[in-house]
Amino acid sequence: MCGIVGAIAERNVSGILLEGLKRLEYRGYDSAGIAMLNGSRDKLTDLKTVGKVKKLVTSASKAKIRGNLGIAHTRWATHGKPTVANAHPHSSSKEIAIVHNGIIENYQELREKLLKDGYVFKTETDSETIAHLIHKERKGGKVSLIDAAKKAITKLDGAYGLCVMDKTEPDQIVVARSGSPLVIGVGIGENFVASDPLALGQVTDRFIYLEEGDVAKVSLGDIEIWHGNRKINRPITTVESRSKDAEKGEYKHFMLKEIHEQPQVIKDTLDGRISKTKVLEQAFGVKAREIFDKVKTVQIVACGTSFHAGQVAKYWLETIAKIPCSADIASDYRYREIIVQPGTLFVTISQSGETADTLAALRYAKKKKYVASLAICNVATSTLVRESDFCILTMAGQEIGVASTKAFTTQLALLLILSIVLARRTGLKATQEAKLVKDLSKLPKLIDKALRLSKDIKRISKQFSDKYHSLFLGRGIQYPVAKEGALKLKEISYIHAEAYPAGELKHGPLALVDSKMPVIAVAPNNDLLGKLRANLSEVSARGGMLYVFADESIKFESDKSCKVVNVPISPEVLAPIVFTIPLQYCRIMLP
Numbered sequence: 001m002c003g004i005v006g007a008i009a010e011r012n013v014s015g016i017l018l019e020g021l022k023r024l025e026y027r028g029y030d031s032a033g034i035a036m037l038n039g040s041r042d043k044l045t046d047l048k049t050v051g052k053v054k055k056l057v058t059s060a061s062k063a064k065i066r067g068n069l070g071i072a073h074t075r076w077a078t079h080g081k082p083t084v085a086n087a088h089p090h091s092s093s094k095e096i097a098i099v100h101n102g103i104i105e106n107y108q109e110l111r112e113k114l115l116k117d118g119y120v121f122k123t124e125t126d127s128e129t130i131a132h133l134i135h136k137e138r139k140g141g142k143v144s145l146i147d148a149a150k151k152a153i154t155k156l157d158g159a160y161g162l163c164v165m166d167k168t169e170p171d172q173i174v175v176a177r178s179g180s181p182l183v184i185g186v187g188i189g190e191n192f193v194a195s196d197p198l199a200l201g202q203v204t205d206r207f208i209y210l211e212e213g214d215v216a217k218v219s220l221g222d223i224e225i226w227h228g229n230r231k232i233n234r235p236i237t238t239v240e241s242r243s244k245d246a247e248k249g250e251y252k253h254f255m256l257k258e259i260h261e262q263p264q265v266i267k268d269t270l271d272g273r274i275s276k277t278k279v280l281e282q283a284f285g286v287k288a289r290e291i292f293d294k295v296k297t298v299q300i301v302a303c304g305t306s307f308h309a310g311q312v313a314k315y316w317l318e319t320i321a322k323i324p325c326s327a328d329i330a331s332d333y334r335y336r337e338i339i340v341q342p343g344t345l346f347v348t349i350s351q352s353g354e355t356a357d358t359l360a361a362l363r364y365a366k367k368k369k370y371v372a373s374l375a376i377c378n379v380a381t382s383t384l385v386r387e388s389d390f391c392i393l394t395m396a397g398q399e400i401g402v403a404s405t406k407a408f409t410t411q412l413a414l415l416l417i418l419s420i421v422l423a424r425r426t427g428l429k430a431t432q433e434a435k436l437v438k439d440l441s442k443l444p445k446l447i448d449k450a451l452r453l454s455k456d457i458k459r460i461s462k463q464f465s466d467k468y469h470s471l472f473l474g475r476g477i478q479y480p481v482a483k484e485g486a487l488k489l490k491e492i493s494y495i496h497a498e499a500y501p502a503g504e505l506k507h508g509p510l511a512l513v514d515s516k517m518p519v520i521a522v523a524p525n526n527d528l529l530g531k532l533r534a535n536l537s538e539v540s541a542r543g544g545m546l547y548v549f550a551d552e553s554i555k556f557e558s559d560k561s562c563k564v565v566n567v568p569i570s571p572e573v574l575a576p577i578v579f580t581i582p583l584q585y586c587r588i589m590l591p
């Protein structure tokens with residue numbers, strides 16, 4: 001999850017670049033670097049460190065690195081280890097420096113050709129290839145930087161958000177976007193670039209969002225953009241400061257802060273979308289009614305946590321709306337042959353709206369005969385929103401924690417609303433809708449109650465500190481909830497965690513269960529409870545240690561081999577959202 005910042009000004013921009021990198025730290029990274037130029041006679045200076053941006057800031061201050069043109073990067077290693085050499089910026093012939101987000105799939109082939117041309121590679125990265133390729137296309141200065149970059153990117157297979165500077169053309173930064181987001185920050189007599197506008201919040205609130213395939217030349221007082229051979233204008237959008245989101249406040253971690261924001265953001269997400277008795281369909285936009293009337297089945301596509309939300313929604317769509325629904329992982333869907341039933345609505349779910357596989361799936365779907373594409377997304381200005389036929393936004397505010405929490409629960413709230421509006425067309429009565437909406441309006445309070453379980457969870461968390469593996473179990477609609485719990489634990493604690501539909505336990509995974517393998521189960525009070533209890537007995541019989549999150553009404557009892565955490569009683573339809581909350585708390589299990 002790399003980050004890019006670039007700046008061109010009449011003043012020294014090193015502070016702007018380093019502050020930008022700090023603002024992107026939340027994305028996760030393992031090394032950082034900066035390259036700068038100060039006027040035409042300057043030599044290209046770069047500085048790179050492994051570890052925190054703080055280290056880079058200290059080195060930059062010692063080295064007194066300065067310049068009016070610069071690019072900077074935080075790297076998350078994909079090709080080659082996290083080393084100083086592999087950190088960006090990468091350079092070619094001491095003239096060109098680049099920073100790159102994304103992955104170049106044909107880099108080996110390009111590297112071999114460039115080696116034959118005499119280029120010397122100093123890194124194991126795919127990105128270094130781009131620096132040499134652009135240098136080669138410059139033909140010793142006969143071709144301008146912008147034209148060389150345009151030519152070079154035609155040779156790249158893969159994804160890139162790219163920033164290039166060249167010692168011999170020190171009045172510009174060249175940028176290009178394909179599969180990885182880039183924005184241009186518009187200043188007065190100075191301009192900036194970044195992979196996320198948040199990085200530039202200290203210098204501007206005006207942004208140009210580059211579209212897929214755009215290439216731009218960013219100079220002091222001018223921004224020129226090309227799409228293919230056409231020179232084009234892209235609108236400038238003013239973006240409100242997200243500085244409050246970017247502060248941890250009283251919380252130790254962003255993830256904890258975001259977990260606690262859920263009652264409020266769920267409320268914000270439901271505001272204006274439901275009345276006391278019904279869902280306000282116009283929340284989906286003006287085209288929605290006509291589209292929904294045509295829908296007979298739903299295809300959901302997403303990645304990671306957002307995919308889990310889609311899997312929960314499949315149950316709602318099939319039980320409440322009686323509409324067949326498939327939920328697919330975007331990285332799989334985009335590469336396979338698909339058969340589209342007439343009347344299928346294509347739905348993507350994404351926090352960022354910039355996930356490459358989800359975007360690629362949307363573009364693939366657009367070539368098929370879907371009724372329309374709906375995006376459920378948290379970022380109004382994202383590519384996903386812009387490229388979908390219509391959208392509904394989660395009002396989660398910026399999610400800075402890499403592990404998704406509030407985005408997931410707000411997505412679920414909207415997916416439930418979607419199920420209700422479609423159910424209206426398949427026989428849901430007004431009284432039934434009123435009951436569902438009444439239940440939904442209780443959600444912020446229920447989440448608030450569930451958040452109070454933190455103490456109980458902290459108590460049992462100590463028993464996890466010496467564990468390397470864990471199993472999460474859920475049945476039916478709670479299986480994706482268990483998957484989400486397992487994802488949170490592995491992402492945050494690095495404890496190996498797998499989720500299984502509880503009924504599958506006896507078909508193999510039970511063999512792994514012993515006293516060293518904690519088994520976490522979600523047990524709402526529903527029709528499958530009896531079956532789940534039977535599965536949990538299988539775990540006890542193998543000497544497994546059970547941690548059961550159980551609906552308070554069940555009165556599940558703790559004993560030596562089973563610790564129970566009582567989850568607030570909730571309407572059955574809301575149980576997947578309410579049970580998610582304690583599973584997110586794995587964050588507090590850590591010191």
Ligand code: M6R
Pocket residue numbers: 303304305306307349350351352353354355358402403404405487491
């Ligand atoms: O921005 P998106 O929702 O499209 O991101 C998809 C996944 O990368 C994301 O949900 C990821 O799985 C979570 N951050 C994990 O907590």
